Amino acid sequence: MNGPAALRTWMRRALILAVLLPLLASAGTATEPAKRLKIGITLHPYYSFVANIVGDKADVIPLIPAAANPHNYQPQPDDIARAMTLDALVVNGIGHDEWAQEIVKAAGRRDTLPIIQANASVALIPIGGDQGAGKVVNPHTFVSTTAAIQQVFEIARRLGELDPANAKTYRQNALAYAGRIRALRARYMTRFAGLDLSNFRCATTHGGYDYLLQEFGLFVTAVIEPRHGVAPTARQLATTLDTIKKAQVQVLFAEKNFSLDLAKPIEAATGVKVFALSHINGTQFSADEFESAMRDNLETLAEAVEYTQR
Secondary structure, three states: OOHHHHHHHHHHHHHHHHHHHHHHHHHHHHOOOOOOOEEEEOOHHHHHHHHHHHOOOOEEEEOOOOOOOHHHOOOOHHHHHHHOOOOEEEEOOOOOOOHHHHHHHHOOOOOOOOEEEOOOOOOOOEOOOOOOOOOOEOOOOOOOOHHHHHHHHHHHHHHHHHOHHHHHHHHHHHHHHHHHHHHHHHHHHHHHHOOOOOOOOEEEOOOOOHHHHHOOOOOEEEEOOOEOOEOOOHHHHHHHHHHHHHOOOOEEEEEOOOOHHHHHHHHHHHOOEEEEEOOOOOOOOOOOHHHHHHHHHHHHHHHHHHHHOO
């Protein structure tokens, strides 16, 4: 076929291809589902933070079982298997989940797994009332409202970098979640405004509450345990009891479910009143665990201060 007829045939085919190629390309794209991130977490509060940030846009995968004690955790084979499936891992990174690095290393993911340092933008403080000579950074930033909000925004920012398609949703969800935490704190700020905090003196079984206390202008006079989970020697305990008596400490904060056995003898020896605070750990992970536990903590803190006003 030559001449005008051949030219018309070629042009007809070219026109058909011009119409079909974009349709075929778009059809191929439509059949490819967007990747849904699997985001690992190490501690209970980080499950709540990430779950509220991502909503239904990603999966939140606890690295270790819910009932495990993070203070002395030993990595298990199942943890390594989970680490191999993750797209990112949110960690405390300042002394509360060192075992996470062991798991990541054992999984062969040290160079391929993005690690989100939740505390990257948090102003860290030392453990108040610590018996040691040096200053030790307090890793319990999640027992707080201010530091928790800072961590929520840091996590949302990093997740947005890893998942740009959902970055806007993550920011919006983080703002809404932070708003609820601020509203919770505001209710108790109003309640504390009517209390005299000038003579409030407290001790703690260990250094887990400094971030929470400083939000309300309160500070720790003495810490019972030399390190978390380590019972004081007879001499250390005697020194601490003497400090409590001399400083006229009225209140002792103990960790709910963990250190009440240590607190009760101190209560009997010094006359301090024991109150239990949560470190936000339990037997199940949930999106609302942080808000629920912090609501209880703030109520307990208010009750403790009110007790000293009687």
